[in-house]
Amino acid sequence: MDNPPPPAITYTAAGLATVVLILLSRRLFGRKLKLPPGPKPWPIIGNFNLIGPLPHRSLHELAKKYGPIMQIKFGSIPVVVGSSSEVAEAILKTHDISLADRPKIAAGKYTTYNYSDITWSQYGPYWSHLRKFCNMEIFSPKRLDFYQHVRVEELHSLLKSLYKTSGTPFKTREKFSDLSLSVISRLVLGRNYTLESEKGKGVYTPHEFKKILDELFVLNGVLEIGDWIPWLSYFDLQGNIKKMKAVAKKVDRFIEHELEEHDARRNGVKNYVAKDMMDILLQLSDDPSLDVEFGRTGVKALTLDLIAGGTESTAVTAEWALAELLKKPEIFEKATEELDRVIGRERWVEEKDIVDLPYVTAIMKETMRLHNVSPLLVPRVAREDVQISGYDIPKGTVVMVNVWTIGRDPKIWDNPNEFCPERFLGEEIEVEGQNFKLMPFGAGKRICVGYPLGLKIIQSSVANLLHGFNWKLPKGMKKEDLDMEEIFALSTPKKNPLVAVAEPRLPPHLYSV
Numbered sequence: 001m002d003n004p005p006p007p008a009i010t011y012t013a014a015g016l017a018t019v020v021l022i023l024l025s026r027r028l029f030g031r032k033l034k035l036p037p038g039p040k041p042w043p044i045i046g047n048f049n050l051i052g053p054l055p056h057r058s059l060h061e062l063a064k065k066y067g068p069i070m071q072i073k074f075g076s077i078p079v080v081v082g083s084s085s086e087v088a089e090a091i092l093k094t095h096d097i098s099l100a101d102r103p104k105i106a107a108g109k110y111t112t113y114n115y116s117d118i119t120w121s122q123y124g125p126y127w128s129h130l131r132k133f134c135n136m137e138i139f140s141p142k143r144l145d146f147y148q149h150v151r152v153e154e155l156h157s158l159l160k161s162l163y164k165t166s167g168t169p170f171k172t173r174e175k176f177s178d179l180s181l182s183v184i185s186r187l188v189l190g191r192n193y194t195l196e197s198e199k200g201k202g203v204y205t206p207h208e209f210k211k212i213l214d215e216l217f218v219l220n221g222v223l224e225i226g227d228w229i230p231w232l233s234y235f236d237l238q239g240n241i242k243k244m245k246a247v248a249k250k251v252d253r254f255i256e257h258e259l260e261e262h263d264a265r266r267n268g269v270k271n272y273v274a275k276d277m278m279d280i281l282l283q284l285s286d287d288p289s290l291d292v293e294f295g296r297t298g299v300k301a302l303t304l305d306l307i308a309g310g311t312e313s314t315a316v317t318a319e320w321a322l323a324e325l326l327k328k329p330e331i332f333e334k335a336t337e338e339l340d341r342v343i344g345r346e347r348w349v350e351e352k353d354i355v356d357l358p359y360v361t362a363i364m365k366e367t368m369r370l371h372n373v374s375p376l377l378v379p380r381v382a383r384e385d386v387q388i389s390g391y392d393i394p395k396g397t398v399v400m401v402n403v404w405t406i407g408r409d410p411k412i413w414d415n416p417n418e419f420c421p422e423r424f425l426g427e428e429i430e431v432e433g434q435n436f437k438l439m440p441f442g443a444g445k446r447i448c449v450g451y452p453l454g455l456k457i458i459q460s461s462v463a464n465l466l467h468g469f470n471w472k473l474p475k476g477m478k479k480e481d482l483d484m485e486e487i488f489a490l491s492t493p494k495k496n497p498l499v500a501v502a503e504p505r506l507p508p509h510l511y512s513v
């Protein structure tokens with residue numbers, strides 16, 4: 001057998017490459033790079049040994065040692081993590097455009113049509129066109145007003161179905177995600193995908209469809225080794241790529257079926273008037289005057305973004321809010337006192353009432369402070385060299401903001417680990433990305449595109465859940481037994497789903513609306 005070539009050759013080549021890189025970067029910056037502090041990386045794995053199943057918590061611990069801007073390595077890729085509101089502002093505002101790309105991770109490739117959606121596409125004309133379209137056609141104030149009746153109808157149908165559970169324990173998130181999925185599927189596809197009566201019209205039952213979405217969310221949040229140690233991606237050691245391809249196939253079957261139905265409806269009809277967002281997207285993809293090619297793949301990817309982005313985040317936030325309140329029943333009392341005083345017991349809360357409910361609004365903010373659905377936001381990539389707090393961040397570096405740490409920063413929040421809505425009363429801290437202490441939707445160019453809708457659903461649903469029901473834990477369970485552990489996925493839900501009991505507190509005729 002031939003002897004393998006002496007490793008020295010490889011080392012020499014690698015050494016040479018490193019020297020060239022260092023020289024090049026010195027030339028670019030005209031001096032030696034000053035990288036943010038951080039733990040010494042191991043060969044191949046970098047600092048993966050320091051990252052547990054809840055990466056935001058591991059990075060939180062590391063930030064205590066290395067400070068509000070640190071650099072670690074995920075495999076061979078440098079990752080800069082900002083963990084203070086000042087560094088977050090530098091990343092998401094001062095250097096927003098320079099840091100607006102996304103990493104090309106496997107989930108984006110396999111589950112979102114090769115990075116054709118908004119979330120994983122690179123900053124540039126295609127992405128900006130999709131966002132502009134969403135802002136003008138889907139989430140504009142006019143469009144949101146136009147579709148208010150859909151949100152109201154679906155919320156009332158949730159309240160009605162909770163009334164039927166009266167006194168029986170149920171898994172809250174399942175019910176809440178029905179609300180967001182029904183609103184989103186009616187807006188995007190023109191049909192309520194959660195109704196059993198719709199069975200047979202789509203390719204999956206509502207139950208199957210929700211299972212597919214759950215899988216998609218988990219796979220979009222996993223720490224896939226091949227993303228960070230690229231030569232390992234071929235081996236698919238965790239089996240994630242196989243699962244991503246399988247779920248993508250199922251999703252495509254679903255969207256393709258919807259597209260065919262929409263095509264059939266439009267075909268041959270002169271001056272067809274769009275009935276839902278998929279219709280609007282199809283019209284856009286036919287438009288020859290667009291300078292960006294959108295195509296059928298773009299329609300599919302954006303449809304998926306809207307369904308996936310809109311479903312879990314609102315349901316997860318509502319579940320966390322209830323879990324926190326079940327631990328602190330005195331907050332329920334204050335909230336219902338406000339609701340009875342402002343709304344009374346003879347009607348439901350309407351979207352326009354939210355401005356008059358400061359305490360309920362404070363509950364929302366406090367929930368989002370402690371339970372951000374994306375504790376590290378969505379990672380960004382430097383499109384050019386930048387400097388933050390005197391440290392160099394070379395082009396190609398992955399950049400993350402740990403909003404989980406910022407939400408618990410004792411320099412910003414008194415008793416940061418305590419759930420205390422009162423801290424927001426009389427304070428002008430909004431959640432729409434202007435304040436770098438509280439960023440449940442992110443901030444800057446990449447801020448959540450669906451936040452105007454997400455905020456409306458979450459505010460009116462939580463307000464009405466508190467207005468319409470007394471919430472209790474199942475018989476025999478004490479508030480001390482309620483765990484607050486999370487899992488890391490695309491959203492960050494409770495590890496053990498919250499099971500609760502809802503007892504109606506308004507006159508019975510209201511639940512039959």
Ligand code: HEM
Binds near residue numbers: 309445453455
């Ligand atoms: C409570 C509700 C919601 C929360 C808390 C939430 C949170 C977030 C966060 C934290 C990001 C990452 C922002 C960043 O990287 O800086 C994001 C991005 C995104 N969200 Fe949401 N979201 C919600 C609702 C929605 C809804 C209703 C939709 C669509 C129907 C949506 C679609 C998206 C999309 C497409 C992106 C990617 C934006 C981009 O990369 O340009 N989200 N969301």
